[in-house]
Amino acid sequence: MSAEHDEVVIRYGLRDEERPGAAKIYYEAFGGKLGVILGPPETAIPILAEGFTDGPILVAFYRGEAAGLACLRFNGEDFLSIRASTLARKFGWIESLTRLIMLRLIDQSPSEGGLLLDSIAVDGRFRSLGIGRRLIEAVFDLARNRRLTQVALQVVDTNPRAQSLYERLGFTAVRTYRVPFMRSIMGFSAYTIMTKPVRQTPLPNHTGDRPRRSDGRTG
Numbered sequence: 001m002s003a004e005h006d007e008v009v010i011r012y013g014l015r016d017e018e019r020p021g022a023a024k025i026y027y028e029a030f031g032g033k034l035g036v037i038l039g040p041p042e043t044a045i046p047i048l049a050e051g052f053t054d055g056p057i058l059v060a061f062y063r064g065e066a067a068g069l070a071c072l073r074f075n076g077e078d079f080l081s082i083r084a085s086t087l088a089r090k091f092g093w094i095e096s097l098t099r100l101i102m103l104r105l106i107d108q109s110p111s112e113g114g115l116l117l118d119s120i121a122v123d124g125r126f127r128s129l130g131i132g133r134r135l136i137e138a139v140f141d142l143a144r145n146r147r148l149t150q151v152a153l154q155v156v157d158t159n160p161r162a163q164s165l166y167e168r169l170g171f172t173a174v175r176t177y178r179v180p181f182m183r184s185i186m187g188f189s190a191y192t193i194m195t196k197p198v199r200q201t202p203l204p205n206h207t208g209d210r211p212r213r214s215d216g217r218t219g
């Protein structure tokens with residue numbers, strides 16, 4: 001079953017009051033690998049809520065409730081910025097350095113002129129309604145409006161369902177990296193880079209009463 005078109009609204013940027021809910025969705029989706037770095041949910045969720053920037057995050061609302069996120073990097077803009085001092089408050093300076101290094105190890109960067117869809121997560125209650133697909137479409141709207149040339153993402157070998165979703169949406173696998181040492185740390189032993197070019201056709205006007213458009217521009 002798919003959500004009706006108008007049941008899903010996508011907006012660019014998190015409001016302050018939405019940060020804890022967004023952090024919960026993010027942790028629920030990626031806790032398997034993030035837990036190693038940011039600790040259990042009671043520690044990690046506040047760190048994430050503080051670490052989300054005012055920048056490139058698309059938030060999907062289903063019937064008014066925050067239901068999903070697409071977290072992006074492009075043109076030097078980043079959805080997440082976790083300070084060393086925040087980690088140090090929770091884990092002490094020495095341990096937080098190790099955790100920061102691990103965070104950097106799994107960090108990905110966008111190519112020149114490209115957009116990196118770093119992560120996409122839909123609240124478990126609202127999966128398979130088409131919200132993930134709608135978020136990805138909004139990512140392409142944004143990329144087109146910013147004149148970016150391609151969208152790239154990474155998918156791990158333990159997530160074949162996500163990979164098949166991306167394939168259905170026109171992404172192509174360009175390279176697979178084997179990282180067997182990651183299996184015992186984060187549960188996956190290979191990841192694949194997938195890309196899809198952005199077609200620069202003019203978009204129909206997005207109008208409506210949303211405070212910020214999903215392409216990140218105001219007005």
Ligand SMILES: CC(C)(COP(=O)(O)OP(=O)(O)OC[C@H]1O[C@@H](n2cnc3c(N)ncnc32)[C@H](O)[C@@H]1OP(=O)(O)O)[C@@H](O)C(=O)NCCC(=O)NCCS
Pocket residue numbers: 029030119120121122123126127128129130131132133134154155156159160161162163164165
């Ligand atoms: C991947 C994800 C964002 C898809 O969001 P969604 O709103 O359920 O996506 P849609 O409804 O548009 O499409 C559903 C398709 O997503 C794929 N999918 C991947 N993981 C899924 C999951 N755990 N549950 C349901 N669908 C999943 C399937 O191909 C599914 O198709 P199906 O319903 O015919 O089986 C969501 O499942 C999720 O948050 N998963 C956990 C985090 C994650 O793995 N993110 C991707 C990292 S690369």
